[in-house]
Amino acid sequence: MKLITRNTDYALRAICFIAESGKEVVSVSSLFEALGVPRPFLRKILQILHNHGVLKSWRGKSGGFSLLRGPKTIFLWDIMRIFQGRFCLNECFLRKRLCPNIKKCILRGKINRIEKYVFSELKEITIDCLLGHSKIKKIVIRR
Amino acid sequence: MKLITRNTDYALRAICFIAESGKEVVSVSSLFEALGVPRPFLRKILQILHNHGVLKSWRGKSGGFSLLRGPKTIFLWDIMRIFQGRFCLNECFLRKRLCPNIKKCILRGKINRIEKYVFSELKEITIDCLLGHSKIKKIVIRR
DNA sequence: GACAAATGATACTATGATTGTATCATTATG
C-alpha cells in the first residue's frame, strides 16, 4: 500500500524539476529526458496540473510549462488531492455497503487517530521542502 | 487508499466474533450468518488464518474454528502481515525499477518517518483492544 | 457402513483502480 501513487509521484518530480531548472518554460520533451517518466503519461499529468492551477502552460512552438506559484506555496497535500482524491485510511464497507457497525467500531477510532497524525504531517510538506537547495545549481532527478 | 484491506478486515471480524462467542468451536456457517461476509471468501480467510497458526480447526461434522491463543496475544499487526504482506508506505519505483534517486530523496525520508509512527501505533493493537468487553455477553458484529 | 456436514487445498474468475497509450484539434513561433 502506497501513501503516494505513481501519478502524484511523477507530478512531484516534474514540479521539482521545473522549480530547479531555472528556466522560464520547460517542455514535456525536456522533462521526459530528465525524468524518464513515460512521455504521454507525463503529458497527461502536466495537463492535469495545469487544469488545477498548479502550472501555467504556454502553447505553440517553444511552449511548455512553468510554475504558477512559488515552491513554498505548493503543498504536497494539494497534489495528492488532485491525483488521489480524498485521503482516507479507513474504508468501512461490508460488501459495498457502509458497515452497520460503523459507530461502535473500536478499530475505526484507532485508525482515525492514526489518520489524523498522517494528515497533519503531510500537510506540512511543500515542494520547497523537497528541493535540494544546493548552491551549485545541479539538476538532480528527485522524487 | 486503505490501511486495512478487506480480507484483513473480515479476518478481524471473524476472530473477534469467535472470541466473543463463548463457544468452543465456531463453524463457517454461523460466522457467515453473523457477519454477512461472503461465505466462500470467509472460508478461505479462515483457512489462511489456520495455516498461519492463528486459529485451530476441527474437521468433520460439527467442526469449525477456534482461537489458538487468547485475544490479548493476537496482534492486528500479525493479521495485517498475513493478508497484506510487508507494510510499506513508500514505493520508490520509477517504471518498475528502483528509483535511482532513492538515497538522496527527501520525500522518502519524510514518508519513512510517518511510516515509523504508523507502525508503532498499529503494533500496539491486539484483538482484545477491539472487543466490546460488555458485561452482558451480547453478540455484536464489529470490525 | 452410508450419509451428511464440516474443513483442506487449490484453481479459477470478476472487478476496479492505477498506469499508460493514441489521436486529433488547436495554438504560437520562426
Added chain:
DNA sequence: CATAATGATACAATCATAGTATCATTTGTC
C-alpha cells in the same frame, strides 16, 4: 506555412484485490 508545442479525450493494459467453484478428506450420527 511548416513545425513544435499543448488541449482534450477516448481507449487499452496491467495488477492487486475480492470473490467463486470444486473436489478431496475428515468426522459424527443414524
